[in-house]
Amino acid sequence: MRDEDGREVRVAVIGGGVAGLAAALALRDRARAQGAPVTVTVFEKEPATGGNLRTLGRDGWQFEWGPNGFLDNEPATLRLVDRLGLRPRLLRSSDAARRRFLLVNGRLEEIPLSPGAFLGSRLLSTRGKLRMAGELLVPRRRDLGRAADEPATDETIDRFGERRLGREFADVMLDPMVKGVFGGEAKRLSLAAAFPRMVELERDHGGLFRAMIALGREKRRRGRRTDAGPTGVLHSFDGGMAVLVDALAAELDADPGAEIVRGADVAELVRGNDAWSVRWPGGERGGFAAVVDAAPAHAAAGHVRRLDTELAGALAGIPYAPMAVIALGYRRQDVAHDLNGFGLLVPGREKRNVLGVLWSSSIFPGLAPDGHVLLRAMAGGAGNPGVMALADRQLVDLVLGDLRGFMGLRGDPALVHIIRHERAIAQYVPGHLARLRAIEAAAARLGGLWFSGSAYRGIAVNACIKETETIAGRVLAALTGGGGGAEGAR
Numbered sequence: 044m045r046d047e048d049g050r051e052v053r054v055a056v057i058g059g060g061v062a063g064l065a066a067a068l069a070l071r072d073r074a075r076a077q078g079a080p081v082t083v084t085v086f087e088k089e090p091a092t093g094g095n096l097r098t099l100g101r102d103g104w105q106f107e108w109g110p111n112g113f114l115d116n117e118p119a120t121l122r123l124v125d126r127l128g129l130r131p132r133l134l135r136s137s138d139a140a141r142r143r144f145l146l147v148n149g150r151l152e153e154i155p156l157s158p159g160a161f162l163g164s165r166l167l168s169t170r171g172k173l174r175m176a177g178e179l180l181v182p183r184r185r186d187l188g189r190a191a192d193e194p195a196t197d198e199t200i201d202r203f204g205e206r207r208l209g210r211e212f213a214d215v216m217l218d219p220m221v222k223g224v225f226g227g228e229a230k231r232l233s234l235a236a237a238f239p240r241m242v243e244l245e246r247d248h249g250g251l252f253r254a255m256i257a258l259g260r261e262k263r264r265r266g267r268r269t270d271a272g273p274t275g276v277l278h279s280f281d282g283g284m285a286v287l288v289d290a291l292a293a294e295l296d297a298d299p300g301a302e303i304v305r306g307a308d309v310a311e312l313v314r315g316n317d318a319w320s321v322r323w324p325g326g327e328r329g330g331f332a333a334v335v336d337a338a339p340a341h342a343a344a345g346h347v348r349r350l351d352t353e354l355a356g357a358l359a360g361i362p363y364a365p366m367a368v369i370a371l372g373y374r375r376q377d378v379a380h381d382l383n384g385f386g387l388l389v390p391g392r393e394k395r396n397v398l399g400v401l402w403s404s405s406i407f408p409g410l411a412p413d414g415h416v417l418l419r420a421m422a423g424g425a426g427n428p429g430v431m432a433l434a435d436r437q438l439v440d441l442v443l444g445d446l447r448g449f450m451g452l453r454g455d456p457a458l459v460h461i462i463r464h465e466r467a468i469a470q471y472v473p474g475h476l477a478r479l480r481a482i483e484a485a486a487a488r489l490g491g492l493w494f495s496g497s498a499y500r501g502i503a504v505n506a507c508i509k510e511t512e513t514i515a516g517r518v519l520a521a522l523t524g525g526g527g528g529a530e531g532a533r
């Protein structure tokens with residue numbers, strides 16, 4: 044595909060995190076498959092690509108800056124892993140990591156894996172369990188779907204949990220889960236945007252237990268057996284999550300039809316008559332037929348501020364939760380707990396500063412030197428941003444003060460490494476889906492502009508990778524006149 048003068052068609056991708064890099068590769072691969080001479084330029088603010096996917100190491104310790112892994116239930120990610128030749132480097136989490144714990148009344152309780160075992164556990168009071176079991180009798184919400192369209196009627200995760208499973212379940216189970224996944228508050232996040240599958244289950248089956256029964260029956264009928272289950276098994280790479288983004292960048296660096304411009308802190312996108320230009324303090328590049336902006340939403344807002352203030356406002360209005368990640372290394376004999384599991388989450392009603400702790404070296408053995416263990420504590424989140432202002436020593440003291448008792452920690456840690464994410468994870472607040480529609484409509488009016496990344500349709504690495512396949516298809520369709528253009532822009 045060439046433009047009217049027979050030149051190559053150029054696409055700009057802003058942001059060299061996993062979303063931007065995967066979008067660039069997907070675009071190149073699809074263009075090559077179609078015989079379309081589309082070139083891609085990635086603009087990354089930092090000297091190195093990868094965004095949140097960074098693996099750090101020192102003295103035999105290995106820890107992650109951002110995500111510690113991904114689930115193996117997303118085909119798009121596995122396709123990318125294969126495309127990059129990384130399958131031999133995949134690292135499956137240990138079986139012990141299936142065991143997860145909650146802090147309940149100051150004690151660690153294992154989360155049972157079946158509803159039956161749940162009823163026998165000490166996680167909820169008898170009253171709470173009865174209410175949870177009563178979910179079977181709770182009628183389906185009539186205006187499901189429609190309700191999510193409007194900020195005022197968009198149901199929060201907490202409200203959904205209370206409605207279907209009861210107040211106690213929402214406090215003990217959902218609140219810590221949302222803290223662990225989003226660093227967010229169940230009372231402030233939209234169910235339809237954050238966990239669309241839950242809305243589908245209620246809509247299609249009338250409730251969650253009914254859905255479990257129907258899906259279990261369906262699985263038995265098909266005779267499918269998988270130990271991954273619908274939620275998948277956590278994986279990383281030997282060498283950590285950076286392996287994925289490093290391989291993506293290497294592939295693009297080696298491709299004559301792709302370029303990564305590192306150290307380009309894009310300030311502005313400029314829409315000319317027939318092409319886009321990208322401006323940053325050190326330079327400008329023009330002649331792009333399309334732009335995929337895969338920088339975080341707050342950065343993307345700045346890129347379009349002079350083009351469309353409403354669009355900029357919609358992007359800037361996506362809040363992010365701050366989070367401090369504290370890697371703690373201990374000598375094995377200084378931790379009384381057996382660490383036989385994935386880690387623990389802490390419900391807000393326990394009144395601690397720690398959101399959760401991953402037992403990293405139990406999940407992926409080899410992350411700590413011999414005779415040592417690695418823990419990863421998370422503090423802060425949307426509900427407790429104040430901890431971000433603490434000095435390092437205070438933060439560590441606060442976290443250890445929370446953990447010492449129930450984890451049985453003795454003495455000082457052998458390793459402490461603090462990573463402060465001032466804007467860690469996008470928060471899909473009520474009205475998020477309506478906001479996305481406004482963003483898509485504004486991008487469509489400008490034409491040839493797409494937004495991608497964890498701020499929009501899923502915060503997980505898997506969601507970002509899945510979306511890049513869709514976006515690459517839409518961009519190419521728009522460039523080739525195959526149904527893109529205004530309606531293809533998002």
Ligand SMILES: Cc1cc2nc3c(=O)[nH]c(=O)nc-3n(C[C@H](O)[C@H](O)[C@H](O)COP(=O)(O)OP(=O)(O)OC[C@H]3O[C@@H](n4cnc5c(N)ncnc54)[C@H](O)[C@@H]3O)c2cc1C
Nearest residue numbers: 058060061062088094095110111309342496497502503504
């Ligand atoms: C502490 C933490 C733990 C997490 N744990 C998990 C997990 O276990 N599993 C999971 O699936 N997900 C997890 N996530 C989410 C995961 O990190 C995101 O899904 C993923 O990093 C999103 O990738 P992205 O490319 O959209 O954004 P980013 O990784 O933020 O990349 C955006 C890129 O844009 C660049 N950029 C910013 N501004 C500009 C600009 N003006 N010009 C040019 N470039 C710019 C940035 O430098 C960056 O490289 C975690 C996130 C955090 C913070």
